[in-house]
Amino acid sequence: MAKAIIQLEPLTCPSCIRKIETALGKVTGVQTVKVLFNASKAKVEFDDAKANIEQLEEAITKLGYSVLSKKIA
Structure with a gap:
């Protein structure tokens, strides 16, 4: 099991959270x-x-958000 921390572009609305969480949750293997x-x-x-x-x-x-940095924690 791995843990990732992904720094995103500044989020502008709470609905952004739901969209990103839903998309990531659909990736095979995400817990x-x-x-x-x-x-x-x-x-x-x-x-x-x-x-x-x-x-x-x-x-x-794919949702149109930018990833500024990413790392495995």
């Missing part, structure tokens, strides 16, 4: 997702045998 509105960060716990951080980034960018 938990928490998007922090004020910090504009996504914390994701996932099975690194089924998913990788690039897939998580792709799920976010």
Whole structure:
């Protein structure tokens, strides 16, 4: 199990949180997702045998949001 912290562009509305959490939750292998509105960060716990951080980034960018940085914690 791996944990990723993804720094997003500044989020402008609470509905952004729901969109991102839903998209990340659909990635195979993702266990938990928490998007922090004020910090504009996504914390994701996932099975690194089924998913990788690039897939998580792709799920976010497909929604039109920018990923500023990402790291495995």
